[in-house]
Amino acid sequence: MKWSMLGRISAQYYSFDQSFYPYNSHNFTLMFFKDPQVVSNLRKMQAGARVPLDGPLVCVDVDVEVVSCSRVSMDLLDPLYACSGILRPSGHVVKCAHDFYPDYDELRRALQEEESEHYDVIGREDRGEFLFRLFKHLCLGGELCQYEDTVAPYAEVTKHIYKDLISVQKDPQSKEISVVSTVLKVCAHDETGPRFPGRGDEEQTFAYLIVDPFKRHVCLLSHCYGVGTFTL
Numbered sequence: 001m002k003w004s005m006l007g008r009i010s011a012q013y014y015s016f017d018q019s020f021y022p023y024n025s026h027n028f029t030l031m032f033f034k035d036p037q038v039v040s041n042l043r044k045m046q047a048g049a050r051v052p053l054d055g056p057l058v059c060v061d062v063d064v065e066v067v068s069c070s071r072v073s074m075d076l077l078d079p080l081y082a083c084s085g086i087l088r089p090s091g092h093v094v095k096c097a098h099d100f101y102p103d104y105d106e107l108r109r110a111l112q113e114e115e116s117e118h119y120d121v122i123g124r125e126d127r128g129e130f131l132f133r134l135f136k137h138l139c140l141g142g143e144l145c146q147y148e149d150t151v152a153p154y155a156e157v158t159k160h161i162y163k164d165l166i167s168v169q170k171d172p173q174s175k176e177i178s179v180v181s182t183v184l185k186v187c188a189h190d191e192t193g194p195r196f197p198g199r200g201d202e203e204q205t206f207a208y209l210i211v212d213p214f215k216r217h218v219c220l221l222s223h224c225y226g227v228g229t230f231t232l
Contacts, residue, residue: 004142007229011165012041012220020213022182026064029209032218033059033188033196042196057195063187067208069130072168072177074159076131079121080151086110086118091150107151111136112203130166130183130208134158140204142228165219167212184209197222 014037020028032038039057080086086094086106094106101109110118126132135158141147148154167181186207188196197207204225211218 002146002148003138004144004146004226004228005138005223008142008226009223010043010221012222014038014218014220016216016218018216020182020211020216022066025066025182025184026062028211029062029064029184029186029188030059032209032220033057033062033186038220057188058190059188059195060191061189063189063194065185067130067133067183067185068125068128069166069179069181069183071129071131072179074131074155076122076126076129077135077155080107080110083110083118083121086121087151091152093147093149093151105147108139108147111139131158131162134162137204137206137223142204142225144227165210165221167215169214180212180214182211182213184211198224 014032014035039059042057081091084094088094096104096106096109106116106118109116110121113119122132135154138158138161139147139154165181166179168177169180170177186209187194188207193199198205202225204223207220207222209218209220
């Protein structure tokens with residue numbers, strides 16, 4: 001509720017009956033957004049509530065980005081903890097100088113501003129990981145986000161959501177755990193242009209498909225930026 005995402009973020013699960021191959025992600029996504037069951041469950045935000053789209057989505061094209069998803073632990077975030085300019089040893093977030101950045105902090109600057117001196121603490125490759133993207137989305141929150149004083153709540157929620165979304169397997173010989181899910185960042189278009197998850201170009205309006213090719217399950221994780229609800 002504090003992060004102004006309640007009522008605006010959702011995870012919908014579907015099953016499919018054909019084999020999935022990452023090289024065919026565009027066609028898979030296009031067929032996904034053409035499926036009547038999927039279309040009937042797509043929602044937009046209106047007056048603070050999730051409501052059906054204005055008329056059914058007639059998907060004519062999709063944007064698809066294959067998102068790297070290889071992490072099986074939270075150690076990707078270790079460089080943030082090690083940087084005293086972003087986090088205190090206690091985990092408290094370093095605030096920015098009020099005269100220059102009122103009501104802002106170094107964690108959010110490092111996550112989204114390339115001119116931040118701490119931007120490169122997380123390398124370009126790791127920034128592309130789904131785990132990092134999920135953490136960043138939660139840290140930035142919705143329109144009326146009440147930002148945390150410590151990093152722990154962001155990290156804990158990221159860990160739990162990531163664990164719920166991603167499927168893994170253990171190699172019987174090496175005992176190593178690896179991710180088997182494929183993650184796709186997606187946008188569905190109708191004849192007028194981008195339609196879902198939204199028409200605008202807002203970083204915090206996003207949609208991901210998380211595909212388990214073995215169980216043949218797919219999760220649609222989406223969020224529409226704005227003012228979240230304040231009660232359950």
